[in-house]
Amino acid sequence: xxxxxxxxxxxxxxxxGAFSQSFAGKYNGxxxxxxxxxxxxxxxxxxxxxxxxxxxxxxxxxxxAQGVELTGQARESSxxxxxQLHGALKGNQLSLKLSIMGVELPIELYRENKGEAPSRQxxxxxxxxxRDQALVGSWTNQSxxxxxxxxxxxxxxxxxxxxxxxxxxxxxGSRTVVGGxxxxxxxxxxxxxxxxxVYWFTENKKLYLQAVQNGKTEVQVLGKYYMENNHLLITxxxxxxxxxxxx
Numbered sequence: 001x002x003x004x005x006x007x008x009x010x011x012x013x014x015x016x017g018a019f020s021q022s023f024a025g026k027y028n029g030x031x032x033x034x035x036x037x038x039x040x041x042x043x044x045x046x047x048x049x050x051x052x053x054x055x056x057x058x059x060x061x062x063x064x065a066q067g068v069e070l071t072g073q074a075r076e077s078s079x080x081x082x083x084q085l086h087g088a089l090k091g092n093q094l095s096l097k098l099s100i101m102g103v104e105l106p107i108e109l110y111r112e113n114k115g116e117a118p119s120r121q122x123x124x125x126x127x128x129x130x131r132d133q134a135l136v137g138s139w140t141n142q143s144x145x146x147x148x149x150x151x152x153x154x155x156x157x158x159x160x161x162x163x164x165x166x167x168x169x170x171x172x173g174s175r176t177v178v179g180g181x182x183x184x185x186x187x188x189x190x191x192x193x194x195x196x197x198v199y200w201f202t203e204n205k206k207l208y209l210q211a212v213q214n215g216k217t218e219v220q221v222l223g224k225y226y227m228e229n230n231h232l233l234i235t236x237x238x239x240x241x242x243x244x245x246x247x
Contacts, residue, residue, distance in 0.1 A: 023048055023065055023087075027094050027109035038096070038109055048072070061085065074098060091196075129167070129201035129210075135225070136165045138172055139232055139244035160247060167199040169209070172247075207234060 027038040031054065040050035040061065052059040052074050063072025063085055070087035083105075087096040092111035097104050140160045160172030170193055197212045207222045223236040230246040 023070055023089060025111045027111050029107050029109035031107050036107055036109065059083065130203060131167055132202040133165065134227060135163050135202065138162045138247045140247040141242055141244050163200050167201060168194050169198050169200055170194045
């Protein structure tokens with residue numbers, strides 16, 4: 001059995017998820033012609049509590065954030081209903097999915113305070129930072145998993161990140177293929193382009209990300225990097241490694 005020692009998620013989703021966004025606020029949307037209102041407030045650290053009102057019932061919401069993802073539950077005590085909740089935040093747009101007994105209810109919600117979201121117009125490249133221009137370009141990570149014996153199967157995935165010369169970072173998309181004896185399948189994530197408010201820089205052969213969200217600047221070190229023959233090896237501070245090739 002083989003698998004990469006460090007999931008590529010550590011590097012790639014750091015662009016969109018490692019720098020936590022605040023979900024607090026009031027959101028409005030429409031479901032089947034009826035208004036939906038969600039109000040969230042911080043209860044403890046990355047935990048949130050609030051109320052979801054669908055014009056017919058009110059649900060008490062408890063959820064926890066991880067980066068731009070929100071997961072939790074919405075409970076309506078008088079009816080004894082509990083819905084699973086999953087949301088993804090992009091700026092002030094919250095793509096929410098409520099599910100019960102295998103049925104999903106998608107709702108698009110929009111936060112009232114439009115000023116909270118960072119915009120491309122207000123974002124500016126990292127200044128006063130060095131960038132190793134040898135890193136500029138498109139980089140793809142591949143990971144493979146193989147199992148043997150009963151129920152044997154395999155999975156391979158690719159994730160691509162793009163480091164631009166001016167310090168911006170872009171999402172190059174992803175693809176996963178799974179298969180086994182007599183079965184198989186694949187899925188992919190569409191490239192979404194430049195990630196707002198996130199930039200890269202280098203210092204002492206280490207690769208860093210800098211994000212500006214809600215007026216605050218945060219910096220994260222991805223690890224020490226080494227390049228050879230169009231391959232990029234990033235070693236995190238804990239010793240785990242991720243290998244990319246130029247694509």
